[in-house]
Amino acid sequence: MKKNLIYILTFFSLLITSCEEEPIPADIETLVFGKIYDSTNDIPIVNEKVKLAEFSTQPTFAGTNYIFKGFVDSTTTNINGEYSLPFRTTGNGNKYQIQLDFNEQVHIPNLVEFIQDQNIGNQEEINFEGLRLYPVDLRIIVTDEITQEINVYKQFPERRIEPIPASNQNSVRRIWIDKNVVNLITFRIGTSSPFLSHTIEIPINNTTELYEYETEISSTDFQ
Numbered sequence: 001m002k003k004n005l006i007y008i009l010t011f012f013s014l015l016i017t018s019c020e021e022e023p024i025p026a027d028i029e030t031l032v033f034g035k036i037y038d039s040t041n042d043i044p045i046v047n048e049k050v051k052l053a054e055f056s057t058q059p060t061f062a063g064t065n066y067i068f069k070g071f072v073d074s075t076t077t078n079i080n081g082e083y084s085l086p087f088r089t090t091g092n093g094n095k096y097q098i099q100l101d102f103n104e105q106v107h108i109p110n111l112v113e114f115i116q117d118q119n120i121g122n123q124e125e126i127n128f129e130g131l132r133l134y135p136v137d138l139r140i141i142v143t144d145e146i147t148q149e150i151n152v153y154k155q156f157p158e159r160r161i162e163p164i165p166a167s168n169q170n171s172v173r174r175i176w177i178d179k180n181v182v183n184l185i186t187f188r189i190g191t192s193s194p195f196l197s198h199t200i201e202i203p204i205n206n207t208t209e210l211y212e213y214e215t216e217i218s219s220t221d222f223q
Helices: 002-017
Strands: 029-038 049-060 063-076 082-088 095-100 112-114 123-125 134-142 150-154 159-164 170-177 183-189 196-202 211-217
Touching: 029 095, 049 082, 063 082, 134 150, 150 170, 159 170, 196 211
Parallel strands: 029 123, 134 211
Antiparallel strands: 029 082, 049 063, 049 095, 095 112, 134 170, 150 159, 150 183, 183 196
8 A cells, every 4th residue: 555655656647757847838029128337337238138938837856947938039138238129929938038158258247037927918128247358379388398188167157168288398378357446367187176276367457458478387386
């Protein structure tokens, strides 16, 4: 009896969690609009691609599973950083999300935002905060022999860029930085913990033009 009850509960649990929720009916007109703006530099983020993604939802024991159905439409921001994206529901999904592409020259902490369910059939304003980044050619001079590959991490956004090959003495990596603050660059040797790290600072240089910044590193920096 107990085993049968477990089987029945398991069956209904699988049945519930395997079903996608009902889609929103097709052809409901909705407008989403907003602005992408860099309040630090007081400038709009222009020509930034804005995409509308559609999902269906599926309940799970851990929460909700979002199943990507496709992109419905897209647009780009104008000279004021503004966008307007009218669309019609397709009848395939029940969640709609504004997505921004990753752009190495603009740091946008939050690249996605769901449209509120209650605003389908109406309109919603969704704004994004961005930070315009500016180019620097980072020249890395290795003053002695480092026989391992050196991983390089930049700050805005925090991510790994192209590593420096082992035994390479002179490398240049183009990066984009925040011109208003000191930027940290971290060099790391090793593929497992504990890593050997060395961090440098690129000082504030309030310019929007490309320039070169040179730094020297050696094996002793990682000890």
